[in-house]
Amino acid sequence: MQNLALGGLLLAAAVVPLVSDGYWLSIATTAMMYIALSTSWALFSGPTHLIALSTGAFFGIGGYMVGTGMSDYEQSFWTMALIAPLVATALALLVGLATLRLSGVYFVIFTLGLAEMVRNLVSWVQNNFLGSRGLYVLTDFTEAHIYWMLLAVAAVVFLAGSWLNRSRLGFALRIIGNDEEVARHVGINTAWSKVILFMTTGFFAALVGAIVAPRYSYIEPNVVFSPELSFMVVIMALLGGVHRLWGPLVGVIPFTLAWEAITVSFPNSTTLFLGLSFLLIVYLIPHGFTGLFETMLGRMRK
Amino acid sequence: MDILLSGLLLGGTYALMAMGLNLQYGVARIMNLANGEMLVLGGLAAFWLFSAAAISPLLTNVIVAPLAFVGNWLVYRFLLLPLVRRAKTQGQLEVDSILATFGMSFVLVGVMVSIHGEYFTYSFLADPFTLLGKTVALNRLVAFVGACAIGGALYYWLNRTYSGTAVRAVSVSTEAAGLVGINVDRVSALAFAIGGAVTAVGGSLISTFITLDASIGVIFTMKALIILIMGGVGDIRGAIIAALILGLVETAVATVIDPGLTLVAAYAIFLCVLLFRPQGLFGRKTT
């Protein structure tokens, strides 16, 4: 029954490009990008309670590799979209191993520094050894194609998430998040559980970055390695709530719509009003949208 | 020698960026993502008064510091304290303060854009100054002196005065401080307000030699966070030492190896410090 409902939802999402005009499709594409990113982010950060600000680093690797591969090495989009996530996964492995001892805010800022470091490093390498004729990503993909690819990624993330929730690994992670000592005592290999999950988020973020690259058409390192993207992904996931797999989803959708409404209503001071809306959200919806829904459901049942 | 001198001056700049955040996060426990915007706001004030009325940025600080103090106190008291009270755990507070201060940073960017959307460029003390036989920029030297003065004053205040001791007590443990009769809320508000004032003054000094614009704050926030974490949370010495290390390393790499690798080297040092001392240089072991 539940599977049927989910299948229906997926189907509904898949027909969006067929029934909507370009405007709603572009909103849906942006939302789908954030759904894939936030949900895969929450796979790691939800159970471990470690806020990772590395999305921008992995996303950037995806976009950058597609850009440089296609415009400087005449590779196909598909080759690069395959290689980029693997490179990001390898990087995530290194970072994951390096950060095992870090906790709380130290981990947060370590991952924040990572995106900047990777951006500087690739720019330097490109500048000194590879050269560049500009990172053009010109393909025949339309917005609908990109949307469908993102939808497929998001669906895979959900499948992975629901498998994880039921698996031993997910169980292990939840225990780690609650008390790492206990986890170790009951014989869970906390280190590998964390690293594997971190690699998963790295993989998906780079894949999304690679898929979005044709949408941007021209890749600038400081745009794809954006610290703001890292923050936005975290904020949308937190807004939704990270304790349910569908939490980020219910964060992203209202957030995207609210963002759109603000942009349309206050074109002259969009940023100002976005900021105010963040503040309102924090004060009025303290436990995120999942918290809100669960409270509402609870009331209805009473 | 050149490296040492330029490196120290750059370190002073970094200290200006990070000392305020150190107080705000170390004591008031607010991970303030609007820190960079507060810095740029100080820079905007300096730029604006200098272009409109030819008022020296040094003089501007006399106005900027109290205004920033009051502004940050109000922000803490009315916007952040409710979050502190509401949060059951430090993790919850971190999440809430990330969301809230990220919102504030947007609000500040929006306000600043409406005041001046272009680059804040002006020339103040952009003259060569000979120090120990080497040429340095006078405005950078002034900022360094400012950083030393602020750092020294904060260190004295925290370690030699009663109210400073109370602040340190809160930074160690809010619960224990509350038990010995310290008004934790008031001390936190004070620390947050002073932190904001320090950042804004730093911004007005920095604006004399770095070209700012309304949207550039996030870059300073990131740098400040990195210095804060590298130095260790809750110890002002940590922030200053980390700032100096970064300044020296960046200048050395830029001079000896390649300017293109400065930021890479800075982050590499930061990552190394955390690998060997996960709590930062001066941080306390977390339990």
Place this chain on the structure above:
Amino acid sequence: MTYTLKRRAMVFGAGAALGISTLMASTALAAEPIKFGVVAHLTGPLAGGEAVTHTPNIEFWANQVNARGGLKVDGEMRPVEIITYDDKTNPAEHIKAVQRLATQDEVDFMLSPYGTGFNIAAAPIYAKYNYPLVAVSAITDQIPTLTKRFPNMFFTLGTTSGFVEGVRDTLVTMRDAGTIGNRVAMVNVADAFGIELADKARPMLAEAGFEIVYDKSYPLGTPDLSPVIKGAKNAEPDTFVAWSYPPDTFGLTEQAIIEDLNVKVFYTAVATAFPAYAGKFGSKIEGNIGAGGVNPDTPIMQEYRTNHKAVTGKEADYWASATYYSSLQVLEQAIEGVGTIDRAATVEFIKTNSFDTVIGTISFNENNNSERYWSVGQWRDGVFRAVADTGMGDSVSAVAKDGWN
């Protein structure tokens, strides 16, 4: 009112033009405005450049057109209305906002965005809805590829190669005149455009017989550029070339003044043409060379600069400002030339006609590229004059820089 003040539409110059528009209210009341959409970077990394080069020109242009009573379309005079959105310098937001302009606001035309990446990212949507895209702040060597893909896209500010060639030609001329020697120190910002320019310049300068004695990049957002200037100074160059972005253009110049970098040619790229550059450094930058430049002596350019200042309160920059205004003039003349708001016909009109603008006559070649642009300018007595160009033919010759006074 000439302007339709909509709650969700930002109308440029409403305050400044209120006096004029109230006077004309009786005549213009009947005609519905022609809607022009623009997606601007009001905040974010490119906001500073946009605020100098694009925003005031849009305000100025709307003011000028409406002061004349509007554009003549279908036999009546219709005022122009500008609808602006902020994309926060974010490509995803930009694409969304362009879609919104096309399908929700149903604007009649769109004005080109700031930045190469944004022009290219938005081009597919312009193409889909047949909007002419007269790009200005987009400098690329891929013009033929891009215009083949997007036949409604036009380029006006030149190519990457054209820019580097301008610098090379300036240096060669000065060397042949005995003003400078062969030693060039070259630095660049390690970001898209900076890397691309440096990559072009390296072989081009070597081929012209120059010796690159210092060749380093620095990261975007470097807080202290003094090691870069010191390194360059130690290499004892005759010429200093920096492929730089706005904040570092200011930073490098300030450090060069402090270090007294004694070169005959000091070149910085983007933002050298900004009035704020001269405002910050005053007479010290006399003789500095940079990207852009204009011919400030033509009556039409002088008139443009005076009126731009009078209407917007801001001085036009000495590079893309005038070209951006010209791109609006191209659009304006094409619309009136067609006589309807038929976009496909407007695109065709732009391809096949030439236009009188503040930078002279603009026409487009088979690749939709206008091959008339200034590429290198020099500060001379407080004015940034073109010293190299493609197809303009009115550049003056560059002189050696004589110290930082």
